[in-house]
Each structure stands twice: as C-alpha cells, then as structure tokens.
Amino acid sequence: MVITTSITSKERVKLAVSHVEPDRAPIHFYAVPEIRFAIEDYFGTREIEDILQVDFRYVSPAGGPVPRSPEPGSGIDKYDEWGTGYTLVPNNTGGAYYESTELPLARITSMDEALAYPWPDPNDFDYSVIPEQIERVRDYAVCVGSPRVPDIINGMGRSRGMDQVLIDIITEDEVGIALIDARVNYYYEWCKRCLEVGSGKIDILQIGEDLGNQNGPTISPACFESFFRPRLQKFFDLAHNYDAIVMLHSCGSTRLLQPQLIEMGLDILDSVQPEPVGMNPTELKAEFGDRLTYCGLMSVQSTLPHGTEEQCRAEARHRLDFIARGGGYIFAPAHNIQADTRIENILAIYEEATGLKFK
Secondary structure, eight states: OBOOSOOOHHHHHHHHHTTOBOSSOOBOOOBOHHHHHHHHHHHTSSOHHHHTTOOEEEOOOEEOOOOOOOOTTSSOOEEOTTSOEEEEEEOTTSOEEEEEEEOGGGGOOSHHHHHHSOOOOGGGEEGGGHHHHHHHTTTSEEEEEEEEEEOHHHHHHHHHOHHHHHHHHHHTOHHHHHHHHHHHHHHHHHHHHHHHHHTTOOOEEEEEOOOEETTEESSOHHHIIIIIHHHHHHHHHHHHHTTOEEEEEOOSOOGGGHHHHHHHTOOEEEEEOSSSTTOOHHHHHHHHTTTOEEEEEEOTTTHHHHSOHHHHHHHHHHIIIIITTTSOEEEEESSOBOTTSOHHHHHHHHHHHHOOOOO
16 A cells, blocks of 8 residues: 655655555654754855655753763863763764763772762753644654664763673673663653653654674674663663653664564664664565564665765665655665765655756
C-alpha cells in the first residue's frame, strides 16, 4: 500500500515507521556546523530544514546545569555538565571537533568518591517551555532527546576514557558501573520529565549508544544482553508508555545485535552506515526491513565526500526506490555530513528525495 494523498510530516513519519509506504520517504538532515553554515550561506537563510523538507523537529527544556568556565591559558575551550573539559581540535576534513582533554571521572577510584562527585541535576531544567514548543511544530514529527542519551560507551568515555569504560563493563567494576548508572539515571529522569510535560504529543524519543565499529559490534551479543539491554530497555519502555517512537542512534556494525533490538521494541535505528561489516543496505532491508525502520544509509564516508554528483544521485535513488519500498526507511545521511563535502553533492541527494530543484 502506498499513500499518495497530501499528508503532514508527522503522518508521513508514522506511516513509514508502521511499514506503510507514504507519499515519499521521510527526510532527516545531519551535518557538522561547517556544512550547516555553508548551506545557510548558499540559500541565504537559517531555515534550511524547511528548504530541504525535513520532517522532524526537536523540542527541549530550557536552562540546565551551568558548566564551569575554563581558566585562561588552560587549553580547555569549554566544560560540560559532567565536568569534562574539551579542546577544539582540527581534523582532516577541514573542520574541527571538540575532543575531551580533561577527564574528571578517570580520577575516581572509590565508591566514596563516586558518591561525593557533583553530579548534574535534571531538576535544573525548566520543562514547562516544552508544550509551547510542541504547538509551534505540531505538524512535524516532534522529537526529544539526542544521541547523547544515555550514550554509555562514548559519553562515559569522554569523561572516564573509553578503554576504562569497556574494562569497567567487562570486569563488572563496582565503581565504574556506579558512574555509568549515575549517567543513565540522570538521562532517564530527564527523558521522563520531558515526556510527562509533553502529554503524549511528543512523537519520538531519540537516544543513543554506539554499539558498533567498522568491523563488527563493539560488544558481544551476550554483553549487550546482560549489561546494555536492561539499561536501554527502560528508555524503550518509557517512550512506549507515552505512545512515543523509540529512535536509537548507533554508529558502526550492529547487524548481529539487531534481532535483540527488535525484540526490545526498537522502532528506528538511526545513523545507519552502509560501509561497516554486515551493513549492506539491501541485505538489511531483506532481513529486518519489515520489523525495523532504518534512518540514514547515505554514505558520509565515501559517496557524499568523494563521489561525483551522479554517484550521489544514484545512491539516493537506490535508497528511495528500494530501501524505502513498503515503508520502514527515513532518508538521511549516515552520520553528520563532514566539512570536506561539496554542497553540490548534498543538494543533489536532497533533490532526489524531495523532487525539488535547488540550483
């Protein structure tokens, strides 16, 4: 069944996630600031989601914990609410990322230190602003959250060191797990408060956990089942209790874990990359496409930054003509479009997705 009548973005996304093919595939957009600024300059407006026909809009509470300010000359450019210090580091795409260079949780070795740490408080946010935000974007798929929620491996890795976080999990270290659960519980309460005030009008809870790398899953299915599943399951259940869709961001090869994610009730797997082992889009669609919606699959590692405009269009057409068939697909880059990507390639794929001409 294909829906051809005029529908809202909200309806389009819900149909696709229900594995009904809408009038066109829903569209999302992810890009680093350098690309966003370049596209804004190209069109002469900041409203690029409107131009690119993006079907998703985000709401969030106001305020929040106030990070401390860096000391002059410290080499730290900013701190986050966890006390982690970041330095802006140039990368080989011509852009720059904030990399964690002061890791406060790496210094914690005892339960007393863990309990005494100045954890951020979800009560510091003003959630009352959310209903008005929802009303302004009510015809779109209304989202709350981000890939940072709860983001155990990466998020804790920035504050404690990724190697140490993985060691904590493998060895079931009491202190390390207490730190992880402090993060998980903080974000759970934050999500709960957002969904509560949203009163059933938030369509998608977006969370994140980078479960894969280029060569396979970062953790085994057994480790996922014993450690990650119970911590993520409560976010899945929370969303569904408020009639919201669960959207999980995960980089890398997740194919071996997707049966467990489906069993848990995952609706959308986000930022799906086509290059890692086992992540061939055609195979994913055949194996799991009737039970899981994929968001992404437009290559940001090869095609978008290094391909020709026609190669970009061809990849977009494959995703739209095959992966989106029967619903279950959201057209999007596989991650943030990086700074070395030509604007012409980006516009080409969104022309294919929207049927519009931008040039």
